[in-house]
Amino acid sequence: MKFGYKVCQIVKKIPRGKVLTYKKVAELAGRPRAFRAVGNILNKNRDPKIPCHRVIRSDGKIGGYKNGQKRKIELLKKEQAL
């Protein structure tokens, strides 16, 4: 619970035009080995107040998105442009 809560705070703090990796978020959350749980939490919670679309993989790829990777790509492109 605390972990997921912290992850939410971190992701919500991500400014526009910036993206963090699951690993980075997990590190900031205090569990650099829980990068898997990070995506899992965002996936099951998919909170609209959490710009989870700003969280990408360490490979630089988009990764996944409950609403659809396409939507994530669109959002990233749009926000990065701003």
Place this chain on the structure above:
DNA sequence: CGTATGACGTGCA
């Protein structure tokens, strides 16, 4: 409480 899942990451072939 225990098992299975999941939006990942790293290592080896």
Place this chain on the structure above:
DNA sequence: GTGCACGCCATAC
């Protein structure tokens, strides 16, 4: 450089 398999942590059922 690409592909496959294993390992890891938290959440949900």
